[in-house]
Amino acid sequence: MVGGLHEGDNRVTAKDDGEDRYKAPALDKGLDILELLSGIDEGLSLAEIAKALDRSQNEIYRMLDRLVRRNYVIRTPSDRFELSLKLFDLAHRHPPMRRLVSLALRPMRLFAREAEQACHLTVYARGSGVVVAQIDAPDYWGISVRVGTLINLLNTGSGHILLAYASDEERELMLGEREHVPNETWPERLDEVLASVRERGWEMRPSQQAEGVTNISVPVFGVGGRLLAALTCPRIRRLLGRPRSEQQILELLQASASQISAAARIN
Incomplete structure (x- = not known):
């Protein structure tokens, strides 16, 4: 050997x-x-x-x-x-990634309508998350993240989901891709943070990019329990319509992720 x-x-x-x-x-x-x-x-x-x-x-x-x-x-x-992980990145440009997006859009639209919030779907690509699908809130107010936006793995809910559900070997490679990023700030006790995310099954944290926004993120799984993506709602506190609490948003987001996961397992 x-x-x-x-x-x-x-x-x-x-x-x-x-x-x-x-x-x-x-x-x-x-x-x-x-x-x-x-x-x-x-x-x-x-x-x-x-x-x-x-x-x-x-x-x-x-x-x-x-x-x-x-x-x-x-x-x-x-x-x-x-x-x-370049081969992993290339694989996400393959038709299966397009199928994932097509399967995700309807549950994401239903979430946005019910929660009155925007949401986006993020997958891993070469040291970052990349947004592959996004649905706007149904009215004028919401936080939208453009498709193709690169998401920092270290200080976002989506990034923590992607890291938390990777294998130890995958996580080492994913973090290794960020070691030479200029002015990168690494959170303290990252291993403990990720272990906590895995234990509870979701991440909820104040946005480090926009004040007054709470990022709520959940995993989307495929065949064999393999992580496919992170589904995230950048929740803002609404004063009109049907304001939803963070817990209610989380439950709606988990239901949407479950629908996407179920569809991904049979398609």
């Missing part, structure tokens, strides 16, 4: 398959590296990658350099190489 890669691993590389009619050695080499790193928790050194793939360090280094420059692989301060 090398760095967590077991003998008998069923990955197939180009040199294993004699049936290939059209060879693309450079592409195969890059894919071999990505597939190798996908099964490693703590990264591998150049020498370990070369040994695992039975290639020279020179040819592996050239390929790694390109993968690092294209942000598919991260080079750590200890000179080890880890898979980034």
Whole structure:
């Protein structure tokens, strides 16, 4: 076993398959590296990658350099190489992400109408959350977040949901993407905050971007309990219409997230 890669691993590389009619050695080499790193928790050194793939360090280094420059692989301060989350990001541009948005829009509209508040759906992408769907409040007053807006993982309700329900390995990579962000402020006892979010199943916190706004966020799950997104209401205190308490907004938001999750599991 090398760095967590077991003998008998069923990955197939180009040199294993004699049936290939059209060879693309450079592409195969890059894919071999990505597939190798996908099964490693703590990264591998150049020498370990070369040994695992039975290639020279020179040819592996050239390929790694390109993968690092294209942000598919991260080079750590200890000179080890880890898979980034760029492939995860690309996957969210695939039709399944469009299906998630289409499944979410009706429950989100029903929430906005009943709660008289706006809401938005956020997924993870390369060190941030990204808003992929948004519904306005039904009248003049509400806080809207544009689709495509990047959401900070560290100081938002959506970010805390995305981090809290990630695996330990995913969370480490997600936070690693933010380590070099200029002027980043990391909250104290982040692990405790995220553990508390997981325990209660939601996040409710004053907005750090707009005064008088409380962000209420809940998770949306897919098949097998896998987190798909965070559903968030930037709640403002209304004086007209049917004012809803924070607890009532939370319950309505949870019902909406449950509807989206149920639809995602059967579609």
